[in-house]
Amino acid sequence: MPPVTEERQTVKKSLLESFCYFDIFSYPLSLNDLKEFGTHPFETKDLEELIKDGVICQKNGFYALSDSDADVRKRIAGNERAVELEQKAIQQALFIGQFPFVRSVSLSGSMSKGYMDEEADLDFFVITTPQRLWIARTLLILYKKIFLLNSKKYFCVNYFVDTDHMEIEEKNRFTATEVVTLRNVYGKEVHQAFLKANQWAFDIYPNYRSRHLPNSSKPSFFKKKSEQILTGKLGEQFDIWCFKKTLNRWENKFGKMDEKDFQVAFKSRRSVSKHHPNNFQRIVLERLEKKLQEVKSKYNISWD
Secondary structure, X not given: OOOOOHHHHHHHHHHHHHHHHHHOOOOOEOHHHHHHOOOOOOOHHHHHHHHHOOOOEEEOOEEEOOOOHHHHHHHHHHHHHHHHHHHHHHHHHHHHOOOOOEEEEEEEHHHHHOOXXXXXXXXXXXXXXXXXXXXXXXXXXXXXXHHOOOOOOOOEEEEEEEOOOOOOOOOOHHHHHHHHHOEEEEOHHHHHHHHHHOHHHHHHOOOOOOEEOOOOOOOOHHHHHHHHHOOOHHHHHHHHHHHHHHHHXXXXXXXXXXXXXXXXXXXXXXXXXXXXXXXXXXXXXXXXXXXXXXXXXXXXXXXX
16 A cells, blocks of 8 residues: 555545534534535545544535434534524624614624524624724614513624724634634625635635625614714713723623633623623634544544
């Protein structure tokens, strides 16, 4: 048997990194997924060799580390549910776009990856005008609390940035996955500027092509009038007040969290608002490192 070249090792490493990452979510991958979330082009024989070596399994056109019919069925059901909820998600995103100072709205979370299980929320990533992010956020949260009885099932707005600070600071596989998979609904030009500011994510996923949903919406009378009223000093003072009130509430509620974790899970400045109480990013990265080490050890994989 001819020796495995360095190039083929690199290809297999890229495949295994994708398998390890999505195994955290018990999410089998299709061939197209592997192409989009891989760093190197691969051939069918690369997968066949991994299957032959017992590293991965193939079920009904999906590939994964574990041989699980349940995971395949769950994925298919989740994909179908995402299709069913797509129009609702689009409508919600367009509605969010009508709030003052909102300039772009994209589907994020599991929905942006075309998957929704029974417990998943509809997550939205929002870009606002500078120095008015916290007004936009506060109005959206008030709407959720008053009119949706604080239910986040179809209205989870947990990440905001403004147009002057669109580069995501934490650069890793988790954040790259979230950036490239965003599905923009409102504010296409602003979203394209966001993607340009985060080219680093496409260096990690060079084969991924972002998807824009073909929708647009003109600003409502309420949005125009509200922005006129809150453009000057009044708006500046109100935005600062909203920022301080929210941050103070989070510090009181989650003050026992490790300070480093708090700075990531509740990143709060005038230009950014992140609300991830479980610090899911840290959990995923820790599980990914553990999974990579397990696979390397189990199958005697020597590359770093």
